[in-house]
Each structure stands twice: as structure tokens, then as C-alpha cells.
Amino acid sequence: MASSIFPSAVLFLLTFSYIHVQSHEEGYIAAEISNKGLEFLKDLLIEKAESSLVPLELPRIEKSIKIPVIGSVQIVLSKITVERIHVTSSTMKTGDNGIVIDVSGATANLTMNWKYSYRTWLLPISVSDKGNATIQVEGMEVGLTLSLKTTEGSLKLSLLECGCYVNDISIKLNGGASWLYQGLLDAFEGKIGSAVEDAVPKKIKDAIVKLDALLQSLPKEVPVTNIAALNVTFVNDPELTESSLDLEIDGLFSAKHQSALSSHYNRLLQDSSSCKEADKMVKISLHEDVLKSASSVYFEARKMQWIVDKVPDQSLLNTAGWRFIIPKLYKMYPNHDMNLNLSVSSLPVIKVGKQQIKAKVPLDVVIDVLDVEEVIPVACISTVISTSLSAEISGNALTGSVKLNDLTVSLKWSKIGDLHMHLIQTVLSTTLRTLVLPYINLKLSRGFHIPDFHGYELQDAQILCTDSWIVICSNVASVNQLSLI
Incomplete structure (x- = not known):
């Protein structure tokens, strides 16, 4: 397999992409959602609820009212539907x-059909009339308490309490002699209000059940490549405090369809005040063991091996370029092209420190001479490359x-x-510093x-490296909102 750059470039590009991916959904992640982030989630939830709760059809209401002289009047209200709910606070x-979650000062718009009929000794026939009406609900209050727990690696959302209170209702009749019967239907305000107070919590409960089913259906293993997968199960119950909601995912890299042995790693999360100082919505903490587990999977799968037949200075892959450094190589194989067969000989050592990620990569470099169609290994050089990577989020x-x-x-x-x-060490070091690393850094820049x-992106994000942890502090905004900035 040919490679366009020196394998250390590939290794660090791979490591860099791991950081990128883990930040969102993979590996061991500790997510702390601040009050600012919770406020954003609450507004998003309210916005979705305003549209998902409607149309809401209420039960049919029938009532018989006795009126002096006239007698008993049968009134029927049907197709009572909540068409719109608007939350102001x-x-x-x-x-x-x-x-x-407490909602106050909400309004609702309803529509309904009305009909009445009665018989009286004053007239020999039955009297009836019908029409429609619009209803305005003011000062509606809704309160609900949610429980968020971890069950068998999944988040379980349940509704503990939910209540609704309607403060004021006004009914406007249309059709028929509606002006004449307005007073009769005003007597139904209490029943309509009670119907709304009963129906809204039931609708919310149904929505929470569906949302919980969605959470339960989320996969516990996420394939990353055809080799590696992530255990994305939740561990411990979410921690709820007055200032944040904290979640933990225990999902180290493992070979596909094999469970990761999380107990092998030390995952003690240390508190960081960086995001609090930056006043961001969310802090996502990624432990260095995620990178270690990733490298372990690829190492065990023998995927940390490369054949290099192209480098920025192609003369380095011909024996003529080495004739003064390795004279015998040129003498035995004059002007022969070469390949470098590289393989990581043992697990790389990865350490996240202050504002940088350090890696020590033990690499065996086998020099292959290309003789007609034959590949001849002539020497093996053991190298240890120590590098540091700094990362930041721009835009x-x-x-x-x-x-x-x-x-x-x-x-x-x-x-x-x-x-x-x-x-040889001097030549390799010079090549790395002057050719390979500038090429890698150009790509990284x-x-x-x-x-x-799902239509939302990080906004004003910052990436920080502390002792053993990569921390991302960020706000969240919709893609449409960002496009307007």
C-alpha cells in the first residue's frame, strides 16, 4: 500500500482526527451542561412542544340547562381543538x-362547534341552532418534573409530575343567533378549562414516553471504521446540581463487536473552571485513555503499518541518495528505487499535558530495495519519534x-x-523537520x-489540554442562526 507522506504524518493526522471525533460522540466523555446550556435546551424543548402538542382534540361536552319558562335546553360542544399554544415565560x-420545568403566562387558541336544541309548550316544534366558536385561553400554567436515570447503559427519561392550570377563558360564538346564546355558553368556561387542564398533561406524558423510547433505542456501540467501534453506554446516573447537568459515557475504543475493558483505564475526572470562566453552554472532557484505546485497537489489528514509496524529496527513495551515507547499499544496488516498510513495534505512549498532547512512537523502518519485480529487505532501523501536538478550534x-x-x-x-x-539519525531528523512536519502542519492549519x-453546531468553541484531559468549552447554535451572523 502506497503512502504519500512519511508514516509519522499519517499517525499524527490519525491522532488529530481522533480528537476531532471524540469531542462529539465517541470515547470516554464527561459532559457538563451549564445553566446557560440548560436554558438553551429548555427553550428548544418549549419550541418543539408548542408545535408537537397541537392540534390537541378535547372530549365532547354535553350539558342540559333548565331555563325558566323555556324549559330544558340541551347544549353540545364538539370538535373542541387546541390549535395553537404560545409560551411567553x-x-x-x-x-x-x-x-x-415551569411555564407561566402561556396562551392557547381553540376552536369548536356548538349546537343547542329544546322543546317548549310555547311552540309546537323543536327549536335548535348551531355554529362555531373561537376560544382564547389566557394565563395558562404548566409544571412538570422529569427524572433522568441510567438503566443498563441507556438514559431513561420519566415523568414524575405534571400539572396544568387555566386562569382565564373567553368564548366568542359565530353562526346562528350566536349573540343571543353567548350567555349560555359562558357557563361552559369551567368545563372547557378543566378539559384543557386534563388533556395537556396527558399529551405531555405521551410525548415523554416517545422521547424515552427514542433514548432507549440509541445504539450502545458505534462503529467508527470496519475495525474499531465505540462503547457509548452511559455510566452512573446523571448528576443534577443547581448549576449544571453532568453526564458520563464509558465507551472506550474496542475491536468491532468486542467489549472494551474499561476497568483497565484510570478515568478520574478532575474539575476544571475554564468553561465557567468562559461562560459557555457545555464542557466536554475527553480522557487521554480514549486515544490510548484507539491506538491499542489499531495496533492489535496490525493496522499501524505502512509502505512508503513517495516522500516530498523523492531522491531519498533511491540508493543514489544514500551513496555517501550507506556506500555499501549503493555499491550492491546502484540507482535502485527503494521503499520504506514502517510498522509501529509497540504501543505508542500518549500523554495529554498542559496545552499539548505528547506522543512517543516506537517505529521499525525496514529498507526495501526494488530489484526488477523483487522486493529485497536490506536493513531494519529501530526509531523512537517523540512529538507534541497542539490543537485549537478556529471558527x-x-x-x-x-x-x-x-x-x-x-x-x-x-x-x-x-x-x-x-x-542516518541526522538525515532522518532533518527530513522530518524540514519536509515532513511542514507538510503535516500545512494540512493541520x-x-x-x-x-x-441535527442542524446545530458549536459556536465560539475553545479547546484546552490539561492534565490527562482534553476539554472543549462551547456554546451551541442552529446552523441557520450561524449563517446569519
Whole structure:
């Protein structure tokens, strides 16, 4: 398999993409949603509820009213439908009792059909009339308490309490001699109000059941490639405080269809005040063990191996380019093209420190000479590449840069005699610093676009590296909103 750049470039591009992906949905993630973020979620929930709760059809109402002289009047209200609900004020609080949402000052618009009929000794026939009406509900209050728990790795949402209170109703009749019967229908305000107070909580309960079913149906394993998958199960119950909602996902990388052994890793989350100082909606913390588990999966699958036949300076892949450094190689194979067969010999050491990610990669470099159609391995050089990666979020893209900290080489075996390892180390170090790393950093500077999630994107995001943790602090906004900025 051919590669266009030196394998260390591929390795760090791969590591960089891991950081990008994990930030959103994969690996061990601790998400802290602040009051600002909860307010955003509450407004989004209210907006969805305003449209999903309507149209809401209420039960038919029948009532018989006795009127002096006339007698008994039968009144029927049918097709009573809530057409629109508008919320003007709402609050959300979190705490030991769960998530409490209070709506006050809401209004609702209803429509209905009305009909009445009666018989009287004054007339020999039955008297009836019918029409329609519009109803305006003012000062509607709704309160609900939600419980969010973890059950078998999934989030379970349940409705603990829900109530609705209607403060004021006005009915306007249309059709027939409606002006004459307005007073009769005003007597139904209480029944209509009670119907609304009963129907709204039932509709909310049905919506919560559907939302819980959706949460339960979310996959517990997310395939990343044809080799690796993420265990995205939730661990521990969400922590509700007066200032935040905290969630944890215990989902390290594992070979596809195999469970990750989370207990192998230390996942002690340390508090960071960075996001609080930045006043962001959400803080997402990613532990370095996610990167370690990813590298472990690919290493065990023997996917950390590359054949390099192209480099920025192509003369380095011909024996003529090495004739003064390895004379015997050129003497045995004059002007022959070469490949570099590279493989990570043991698990890379990855460490997240202050504002940087350090990696130490042990790499075996086998020099292959291409002789007609034959590939001849002539020497193996063991190298250890120590680098550091810094990352940042610019706009809606993840960018960064890689720096070479150290490079050590040693001869593992040779069919072309002893090699001048000091000279080889100098050439490799110079090549990495002047050709490979500038190429990688050019790619990283262009950034990786952070995709939106169901129409929402990160806004004003910051990425921070602390002791063992990668932390992203961000606001959230709709894609449409961002396009207007």
C-alpha cells in the first residue's frame, strides 16, 4: 500500500482526527451542561412542544340547562381543538428532585362547534341552532418534573409530575343567533378549562414516553471504521446540581463487536473552571485513555503499518541518495528505487499535558530495495519519534500543529554491513523537520470541519489540554442562526 507522506504524518493526522471525533460522540466523555446550556435546551424543548402538542382534540361536552319558562335546553360542544399554544415565560431548574420545568403566562387558541336544541309548550316544534366558536385561553400554567436515570447503559427519561392550570377563558360564538346564546355558553368556561387542564398533561406524558423510547433505542456501540467501534453506554446516573447537568459515557475504543475493558483505564475526572470562566453552554472532557484505546485497537489489528514509496524529496527513495551515507547499499544496488516498510513495534505512549498532547512512537523502518519485480529487505532501523501536538478550534474547524521533540535510532539488523547511525539519525531528523512536519502542519492549519448535529453546531468553541484531559468549552447554535451572523 502506497503512502504519500512519511508514516509519522499519517499517525499524527490519525491522532488529530481522533480528537476531532471524540469531542462529539465517541470515547470516554464527561459532559457538563451549564445553566446557560440548560436554558438553551429548555427553550428548544418549549419550541418543539408548542408545535408537537397541537392540534390537541378535547372530549365532547354535553350539558342540559333548565331555563325558566323555556324549559330544558340541551347544549353540545364538539370538535373542541387546541390549535395553537404560545409560551411567553418559562424556567428550568435542576436538583435532587429532578429536572423541573415551569411555564407561566402561556396562551392557547381553540376552536369548536356548538349546537343547542329544546322543546317548549310555547311552540309546537323543536327549536335548535348551531355554529362555531373561537376560544382564547389566557394565563395558562404548566409544571412538570422529569427524572433522568441510567438503566443498563441507556438514559431513561420519566415523568414524575405534571400539572396544568387555566386562569382565564373567553368564548366568542359565530353562526346562528350566536349573540343571543353567548350567555349560555359562558357557563361552559369551567368545563372547557378543566378539559384543557386534563388533556395537556396527558399529551405531555405521551410525548415523554416517545422521547424515552427514542433514548432507549440509541445504539450502545458505534462503529467508527470496519475495525474499531465505540462503547457509548452511559455510566452512573446523571448528576443534577443547581448549576449544571453532568453526564458520563464509558465507551472506550474496542475491536468491532468486542467489549472494551474499561476497568483497565484510570478515568478520574478532575474539575476544571475554564468553561465557567468562559461562560459557555457545555464542557466536554475527553480522557487521554480514549486515544490510548484507539491506538491499542489499531495496533492489535496490525493496522499501524505502512509502505512508503513517495516522500516530498523523492531522491531519498533511491540508493543514489544514500551513496555517501550507506556506500555499501549503493555499491550492491546502484540507482535502485527503494521503499520504506514502517510498522509501529509497540504501543505508542500518549500523554495529554498542559496545552499539548505528547506522543512517543516506537517505529521499525525496514529498507526495501526494488530489484526488477523483487522486493529485497536490506536493513531494519529501530526509531523512537517523540512529538507534541497542539490543537485549537478556529471558527467551526479543528486546527493544530505538530512539533518534533526528539528522535533516536538504532540498528536492529542489516544485510549491508554496519551503518553510520549518527549520520542516518541526522538525515532522518532533518527530513522530518524540514519536509515532513511542514507538510503535516500545512494540512493541520487548514483544519478539519466540525460537522453539525441535527442542524446545530458549536459556536465560539475553545479547546484546552490539561492534565490527562482534553476539554472543549462551547456554546451551541442552529446552523441557520450561524449563517446569519
